[in-house]
Amino acid sequence: xxxxxxxxxxGFLAASGAAFGAAVVGTTVAxxxxxxxxxxxxxxxxxFWLFGRYEDGCADADFDEEDLSPVQLPHCVTPxxxxxxxxxxxxxxxxxxxxxxxxxxxxxxxxxxxxxGVMTNAAVYLNGTLVTSHNGGYLxxxxxxxxxxxxxxxxxxxxxxxxxxxxPPNLPRMxxxxxxxxxQPAGIYRPATIGTVPRTRITDVFACPTDVLTPARxxxxxxxxxxxxxxxxxxxLTASVSQAGRELAQAATxxxxxxxxxxxxxxxVGGLGAVRLWDVADPALCDxxxxxxxxxxxxxxxxxxxxxxxxxxTPDGFFLNGSRLKLFGxxxxxxxxxxxxxxxxxxxxxxxxxxxxxxxxxxxxxxxYPQSSAFLDACDELGLLVWEEIPGWGRVGDxxxxxxxxxxVSAMVIxxxxxxxxxxxxxxxNEAAGTTEMYLKTGRLAKQLDPSRPTSGALASTTGAxxxxxxxxxxxxxxxxxxxxxxxxxxxxxxPRPGVPYLVTESIGTLAGVRAYRRTDPNxxxxxxxxxxxxxxxxxxxxxxxxxxLAWCAFDYPSGWQRSLGGSKFAGVSxxxxxxxxxxxxxxxxxxxxxxxxxxAGFAWDDGVPLPGPGATIWSNCDRLELFLGGxxxxxxxxxxxxxxHLAHPPFAVDVPLTRAELRIDGYLGDRLVVTRRYSGDxxxxxxxxxxDDTDLQADxxxxxxxxxxxxxxxxxxxxxxxxxxxLALTGPAELVGDTTLDLxxxxxxxxVWLRPFAGxxxxxxxxxxxxxxxxxxxxxxxxxxxAAPTAATRP
Numbered sequence: 001x002x003x004x005x006x007x008x009x010x011g012f013l014a015a016s017g018a019a020f021g022a023a024v025v026g027t028t029v030a031x032x033x034x035x036x037x038x039x040x041x042x043x044x045x046x047x048f049w050l051f052g053r054y055e056d057g058c059a060d061a062d063f064d065e066e067d068l069s070p071v072q073l074p075h076c077v078t079p080x081x082x083x084x085x086x087x088x089x090x091x092x093x094x095x096x097x098x099x100x101x102x103x104x105x106x107x108x109x110x111x112x113x114x115x116x117g118v119m120t121n122a123a124v125y126l127n128g129t130l131v132t133s134h135n136g137g138y139l140x141x142x143x144x145x146x147x148x149x150x151x152x153x154x155x156x157x158x159x160x161x162x163x164x165x166x167x168p169p170n171l172p173r174m175x176x177x178x179x180x181x182x183x184q185p186a187g188i189y190r191p192a193t194i195g196t197v198p199r200t201r202i203t204d205v206f207a208c209p210t211d212v213l214t215p216a217r218x219x220x221x222x223x224x225x226x227x228x229x230x231x232x233x234x235x236x237l238t239a240s241v242s243q244a245g246r247e248l249a250q251a252a253t254x255x256x257x258x259x260x261x262x263x264x265x266x267x268x269v270g271g272l273g274a275v276r277l278w279d280v281a282d283p284a285l286c287d288x289x290x291x292x293x294x295x296x297x298x299x300x301x302x303x304x305x306x307x308x309x310x311x312x313x314t315p316d317g318f319f320l321n322g323s324r325l326k327l328f329g330x331x332x333x334x335x336x337x338x339x340x341x342x343x344x345x346x347x348x349x350x351x352x353x354x355x356x357x358x359x360x361x362x363x364x365x366x367x368x369y370p371q372s373s374a375f376l377d378a379c380d381e382l383g384l385l386v387w388e389e390i391p392g393w394g395r396v397g398d399x400x401x402x403x404x405x406x407x408x409v410s411a412m413v414i415x416x417x418x419x420x421x422x423x424x425x426x427x428x429x430n431e432a433a434g435t436t437e438m439y440l441k442t443g444r445l446a447k448q449l450d451p452s453r454p455t456s457g458a459l460a461s462t463t464g465a466x467x468x469x470x471x472x473x474x475x476x477x478x479x480x481x482x483x484x485x486x487x488x489x490x491x492x493x494x495x496p497r498p499g500v501p502y503l504v505t506e507s508i509g510t511l512a513g514v515r516a517y518r519r520t521d522p523n524x525x526x527x528x529x530x531x532x533x534x535x536x537x538x539x540x541x542x543x544x545x546x547x548x549x550l551a552w553c554a555f556d557y558p559s560g561w562q563r564s565l566g567g568s569k570f571a572g573v574s575x576x577x578x579x580x581x582x583x584x585x586x587x588x589x590x591x592x593x594x595x596x597x598x599x600x601a602g603f604a605w606d607d608g609v610p611l612p613g614p615g616a617t618i619w620s621n622c623d624r625l626e627l628f629l630g631g632x633x634x635x636x637x638x639x640x641x642x643x644x645x646h647l648a649h650p651p652f653a654v655d656v657p658l659t660r661a662e663l664r665i666d667g668y669l670g671d672r673l674v675v676t677r678r679y680s681g682d683x684x685x686x687x688x689x690x691x692x693d694d695t696d697l698q699a700d701x702x703x704x705x706x707x708x709x710x711x712x713x714x715x716x717x718x719x720x721x722x723x724x725x726x727x728l729a730l731t732g733p734a735e736l737v738g739d740t741t742l743d744l745x746x747x748x749x750x751x752x753v754w755l756r757p758f759a760g761x762x763x764x765x766x767x768x769x770x771x772x773x774x775x776x777x778x779x780x781x782x783x784x785x786x787x788a789a790p791t792a793a794t795r796p
Contacts, residue, residue, distance in 0.1 A: 048759065052095055053094060054158060058156070059130075061127045061154055076090075076341070076342040077092075077161060080340060081338065085185070087176065091162050095159075097154055098157075100153055102151065103150065107150050110196060111194070111195070111197075112142055112145060112194070113143050113192065115134070115140060116140045116373060117138060120137040120162075121134065121135050122141075124155070125154075136168070138370045138371075163177050166404060169392045172401065179394075179561070182558065182559050197300075199227060199228050202292055205290050206222040206414075208222070212321070216273065217272040218268050221269065227260060232257050235255040235258065241269050243284065243285070248271070251267060275308050278309040279320060281383060282383070307380065308420075311385070317545065317547050317548075318501075326546075330361055330550060331367040332367065333367060334348070334375070335576070338739070339754070348375040350578070352364075356379075356382040358587075359554070359573070359588060361587065364387070366389060380421045388416060390405060396433070406441060417452075424455070425453055425454070425455045427439065427446045439457065456503070458479045458506065479502075481506035482506065485508075493540065498545075504550065519581055519748025523603055530602055530619070533551055534650075536551055556572040579708060579750050582600075585619040586651070589651065593669055597667055598621050599619075626665070629661040634656050637654055662682075679713065679715065683719070688726070690708075690767060690778060691707065692767075695781050697783045699784060700759055701758060701759030704755060709752065723744055724771050725743055726742040726744060727741050728768070730768075731765070732757075732763050732783075733765070738752070755781055761785065764780065764782055
């Protein structure tokens with residue numbers, strides 16, 4: 001383990017075995033029939049498991065665990081750095097074992113375990129007996145555990161991370177992981193829960209708003225009931241809808257006697273004319289509480305969260321609640337340095353915050369697979385629209401693969417159809433021709449499970465050159481990955497296809513003549529990336545027939561596919577650490593200046609970097625920029641409105657000679673000074689910074705926060721040309737997720753690690769960063785017991 005702790009087998013089991021005698025009864029973990037969101041009251045399995053490579057008998061109850069290592073979920077099976085990942089390191093089978101204690105009173109209860117994501121295939125054993133297997137790494141599955149016994153129980157999960165599987169996006173009989181454009185490290189890389197559930201339970205609730213734009217707003221509820229004991233008397237289902245803590249409406253229906261098995265019940269909640277609509281600017285959410293009762297006795301209760309909104313893709317653009325909204329966004333991969341996808345919920349949510357609050361995106365595409373539920377929850381709360389799509393990339397597999405593809409469509413839609421942020425289902429495999437018959441099935445299945453959203457699928461230049469919706473499919477939005485621009489020619493987009501809704505789902509990437517965009521690349525290369533993103537969105541804004549544009553991409557990511565360097569793709573406007581590059585300044589500048597005024601120089605003000613010539617760009621949402629050199633006024637920046645006529649906030653150009661004197665830029669709205677930025681070319685006053693995203697974490701084994709380590713000038717601006725090594729040391733009850741030595745010359749002056757508290761008592765974490773020449777700085781984070789009130793602000 002990263003902290004160097006050594007635990008004896010006996011001491012480890014005493015510390016890590018979850019006591020199950022107090023497990024919750026009468027509230028459900030999400031059921032296999034519905035497989036919606038997990039219930040928050042289930043016991044979280046984030047504390048220690050035992051882990052190792054697969055060997056014969058490793059799932060047996062009496063397997064010798066002496067050589068296994070304690071790990072916390074979510075977990076990746078192999079150590080990773082920030083780049084240079086080796087897929088061979090996870091192409092194997094692995095074993096996870098969890099001890100949990102069941103009291104005698106709980107033995108007769110109904111016990112279930114849920115896994116939100118296991119990469120790629122899983123076989124689950126209880127006390128040595130196989131109870132289920134599951135294929136696919138991006139969607140949840142549940143398992144009933146009828147063989148629990150009083151005392152110690154062992155849940156063992158055999159994880160198969162090998163490539164050649166009939167599981168999207170993996171392909172049978174193909175070369176290996178490098179044939180798709182993202183790596184997929186193995187492990188139980190998303191949360192897992194275990195809990196008791198009632199004999200009669202609600203396994204799923206689909207709460208679909210209807211008549212949203214009329215006073216007759218209502219909610220159509222489709223509920224799945226499941227019972228393991230026949231019920232002779234009628235049952236009653238009740239539903240309550242509340243917003244901001246105030247109940248708005250109730251409804252009830254009677255359910256006839258139930259035999260053992262499942263039943264679907266549909267009813268409506270009316271009288272919701274007063275509900276506040278969900279919008280990107282006001283993401284108003286509602287809680288829907290559904291209960292099932294037998295007489296006065298409540299058998300089960302489930303709470304889901306929804307938003308009332310109407311989202312329509314039309315040939316004339318996209319409309320949200322009847323108003324035109326030009327979709328402005330990026331694609332997101334879920335992979336992180338050091339951990340693969342195995343980052344806790346707080347870290348997943350942080351990506352949504354970056355996209356919405358820092359990059360001003362109104363939409364994100366989850367490319368190319370269903371992503372973390374925590375990420376989607378944050379999108380709901382922040383007003384970030386979502387394109388969600390099935391796992392797959394570039395190719396379609398054999399008959400078994402296509403059957404799994406249909407199961408993925410079903411699981412994706414059922415898991416996420418209550419999220420108001422999700423406005424389209426990507427039921428076509430990304431950039432893959434497939435077959436008309438296959439996409440007819442996937443589109444119809446999505447519409448059967450959720451009639452309220454359109455379906456689509458991103459076409460590439462090789463699969464959709466005619467730009468027509470595939471004949472015979474149920475796809476309703478024409479989506480296109482537009483890489484038609486070429487180096488040396490004016491940037492362009494294909495014209496929208498007349499008569500159909502049209503959305504650009506990818507553009508720019510590294511196909512416009514540049515292999516990579518890194519902070520270590522020349523300033524002109526980085527500036528080119530920013531200019532291309534601005535031009536793409538400007539062109540999309542120029543024509544109302546574009547629903548919008550989602551550029552490629554938000555963050556750098558691991559890949560061995562074409563145009564990768566050392567196992568990474570450097571196409572992000574932010575790097576893999578989520579630290580912004582100059583291209584991110586364009587996105588930051590497109591926000592409302594009354595909320596956050598932005599001034600970002602598109603060039604490096606650095607004694608070791610060539611000065612920009614006339615026309616150097618400054619990204620800003622201000623009306624006017626005044627420049628000062630060494631405290632003396634040096635001119636007014638020139639608006640580049642003529643170059644970007646359709647952007648809400650075009651950039652500025654600097655036409656005055658620049659020197660290495662201190663640069664100050666004052667930004668004005670009208671005649672009011674709203675922001676001042678200062679840049680220093682003097683490296684003698686540079687400093688090392690070490691800043692956590694959060695300063696208060698839970699000590700539950702399933703929380704974490706990022707700490708950004710960077711060299712900055714005296715005013716806090718990143719010094720991208722800075723080099724040197726930074727060594728890190730962590731004290732306190734936590735794991736350091738990251739390299740203990742960071743080479744800032746390789747990362748462009750900044751990098752990040754994550755702090756992940758152990759499950760246990762509260763404490764204080766101190767991360768000490770020491771630079772070769774800039775000295776030492778520290779970051780401090782407090783941890784608290786789960787459920788305890790925060791003792792400090794969650795943002796520094």
